[in-house]
Amino acid sequence: MKKEILIPYQTIVIKEFLRFARIWIQTILPSVVTMFLYIIIFGNFIGERIGEIKNFSYMDYIIPGLIIMPVISNSYMNVVGSFYSSRFMKSIEELLVSPVPNNIILLGYITGGVLRGFAVGIAVYVVVTFFTDLEIVNIWLTVFMTFMTAFLFSTAGFINAVFAKTWDDINIVPTFILAPLTYLGGTFFAIDLLPEIWQNISLFNPIAYIVSAFRYGFLGIEEMNIEFSILIITSITFILYIIALSLLSKGTGIKN
Amino acid sequence: MSENAIDIINLDKIYKNRVQALNCINLSVKKGDLFAFLGPNGAGKSTVIGIISSLVTITSGRVCVFGDDIQQKPELVKRNIGLVPQEYNLNQFITVEETMFNIAGYFGIEKRLAAEKIYKLLNQLGIWNKRKNTPRELSGGMKRRMMIAKALIHDPKLLILDEPTAGVDTELRLNMWDFFKELNEQGVTIILTTHYLEEAERLCKNLAIIHKGNIVQKSTMDEIYRIKNQHTYIVKTTQPLNGMPVIDDCEIDKIDSYTCEITTDTMSVTDIIEKLKYMKIDVGSILNKRNKLEEVFIQLTDD
Ligand SMILES: Nc1ncnc2c1ncn2[C@@H]1O[C@H](COP(=O)(O)OP(=O)(O)OP(=O)(O)O)[C@@H](O)[C@H]1O
Numbered sequence: 001m002k003k004e005i006l007i008p009y010q011t012i013v014i015k016e017f018l019r020f021a022r023i024w025i026q027t028i029l030p031s032v033v034t035m036f037l038y039i040i041i042f043g044n045f046i047g048e049r050i051g052e053i054k055n056f057s058y059m060d061y062i063i064p065g066l067i068i069m070p071v072i073s074n075s076y077m078n079v080v081g082s083f084y085s086s087r088f089m090k091s092i093e094e095l096l097v098s099p100v101p102n103n104i105i106l107l108g109y110i111t112g113g114v115l116r117g118f119a120v121g122i123a124v125y126v127v128v129t130f131f132t133d134l135e136i137v138n139i140w141l142t143v144f145m146t147f148m149t150a151f152l153f154s155t156a157g158f159i160n161a162v163f164a165k166t167w168d169d170i171n172i173v174p175t176f177i178l179a180p181l182t183y184l185g186g187t188f189f190a191i192d193l194l195p196e197i198w199q200n201i202s203l204f205n206p207i208a209y210i211v212s213a214f215r216y217g218f219l220g221i222e223e224m225n226i227e228f229s230i231l232i233i234t235s236i237t238f239i240l241y242i243i244a245l246s247l248l249s250k251g252t253g254i255k256n
Numbered sequence: 257m258s259e260n261a262i263d264i265i266n267l268d269k270i271y272k273n274r275v276q277a278l279n280c281i282n283l284s285v286k287k288g289d290l291f292a293f294l295g296p297n298g299a300g301k302s303t304v305i306g307i308i309s310s311l312v313t314i315t316s317g318r319v320c321v322f323g324d325d326i327q328q329k330p331e332l333v334k335r336n337i338g339l340v341p342q343e344y345n346l347n348q349f350i351t352v353e354e355t356m357f358n359i360a361g362y363f364g365i366e367k368r369l370a371a372e373k374i375y376k377l378l379n380q381l382g383i384w385n386k387r388k389n390t391p392r393e394l395s396g397g398m399k400r401r402m403m404i405a406k407a408l409i410h411d412p413k414l415l416i417l418d419e420p421t422a423g424v425d426t427e428l429r430l431n432m433w434d435f436f437k438e439l440n441e442q443g444v445t446i447i448l449t450t451h452y453l454e455e456a457e458r459l460c461k462n463l464a465i466i467h468k469g470n471i472v473q474k475s476t477m478d479e480i481y482r483i484k485n486q487h488t489y490i491v492k493t494t495q496p497l498n499g500m501p502v503i504d505d506c507e508i509d510k511i512d513s514y515t516c517e518i519t520t521d522t523m524s525v526t527d528i529i530e531k532l533k534y535m536k537i538d539v540g541s542i543l544n545k546r547n548k549l550e551e552v553f554i555q556l557t558d559d
Pocket residue numbers: 256271272273275276277295296297298299300301302303304342
């Protein structure tokens with residue numbers, strides 16, 4: 001068990017952790033800088049004119065969304081970047097010729113993405129604490145949601161990496177799908193205060209459930225039903241994991 | 257347990273672009289062999305090797321390694337195989353040492369034991385002082401050695417070498433040959449593909465030649481030497497040749513006034529020397545233009 005599973009898993013996770021930790025200026029710092037900008041622009045310049053939403057200052061209201069946004073993009077980018085580059089350099093062959101089970105390879109890469117998600121999430125949270133006295137209402141739910149979010153998007157990043165044929169392909173999904181869904185997912189506004197048609201459209205946006213559930217953990221305000229949100233997020237994660245595992249087992253994109 | 261290190265049974269491979277790379281091939285390699293797997297460019301050597309080491313999928317047929325089917329027991333089989341692929345597959349961003357530790361980890365080797373093995377292997381291969389460098393900082397020959405080190409970290413019983421000496425200088429090549437021979441003597445079965453037929457001749461006892469996805473020759477190296485066919489000799493004379501000598505059953509081409517090429521399928525070297533002597537031509541040296549393996553190879557893979 002130790003030899004077949006634990007050591008290989010540890011090895012992949014440490015490799016993935018070191019990969020992003022060594023280049024933290026490119027992997028962690030940008031989100032921190034962006035967080036500063038968001039807080040200054042939306043929190044101070046604009047936020048004062050908007051006033052309160054649901055008894056929170058505008059800045060406090062958007063903070064959970066501002067934290068989960070980089071968790072989404074970083075966990076995704078970590079796995080898609082790392083796995084694609086190991087395909088590109090062919091170093092993925094080192095894993096393919098070794099007896100590591102596919103589940104462990106996949107979990108190893110996903111864990112790397114989750115660690116990056118947490119690293120960025122914590123870094124931007126530290127920034128936040130300089131500007132507000134907000135206290136996290138339900139720390140366990142917040143941590144759980146961060147975990148689920150990072151897991152979901154790491155898995156999605158893995159699938160993207162399997163299909164990518166060029167370096168450009170790894171930016172298509174983040175730019176054209178993730179970013180719009182994130183901006184429309186209720187980070188900067190309350191979905192339940194939107195006109196009904198937009199509310200209905202948002203029901204099909206998985207990121208809306210994530211932002212809502214994360215905000216519930218953080219601020220304690222329930223916008224979309226929390227149990228239903230967790231169910232949706234868990235189901236999507238499960239489905240993506242099964243897809244990723246079957247792609248890996250079939251050797252799509254990695255075996256000729 | 258099977259007698260053979262490898263059994264390939266009715267193996268077909270059709271790539272996604274519909275290229276039929278292998279055409280129902282059958283091949284066995286005995287345990288403990290040092291086996292040459294030869295063929296011209298595009299013949300299908302790397303395809304076979306890719307399939308044995310699970311980097312290429314099987315279209316139909318079976319492959320067993322030490323008696324275990326690679327599709328039924330992939331994890332068990334992979335523990336027994338060390339692969340040096342034809343193309344570099346090195347992570348450019350991490351050091352030699354780190355890569356070695358990672359691979360050891362994939363094989364479940366504990367850190368302390370891995371450190372010992374890495375020390376030994378990198379020293380044997382002469383790249384210990386490069387352990388803190390990334391592959392970008394290595395020369396071609398050093399990268400080849402690193403590829404060999406990667407394949408050996410888990411002490412495989414079968415080592416597959418896909419053109420391991422491509423782009424390697426003469427001295428290093430000789431060192432590598434010794435290294436492979438030594439491994440083989442310790443009981444490691446080795447499969448070697450190479451375009452340097454001399455390499456195959458020096459190292460290997462048995463061989464197969466593949467051409468356009470078909471195995472066209474399976475034999476021992478000795479059998480190759482016994483195959484009867486044409487030889488071409490290059491003859492250097494001590495005196496300038498006056499005109500063209502004529503010998504029955506021989507085709508003679510004059511290269512320059514001291515050199516001619518004699519092609520024959522019946523006469524031995526002594527016969528030729530004798531005939532020339534009879535014609536008062538004094539032979540300074542005579543050598544086989546091609547070695548035997550090369551001749552057979554060219555004959556079998558000629559279109
Ligand atoms: N990934 C691939 N996709 C499609 N066709 C391929 C692929 N790899 C190899 N082929 C084709 O399969 C055939 C056999 O190729 P292979 O690489 O096995 O030859 P080889 O004997 O190793 O040649 P070389 O000595 O040049 O390395 C060739 O026709 C090649 O074009």
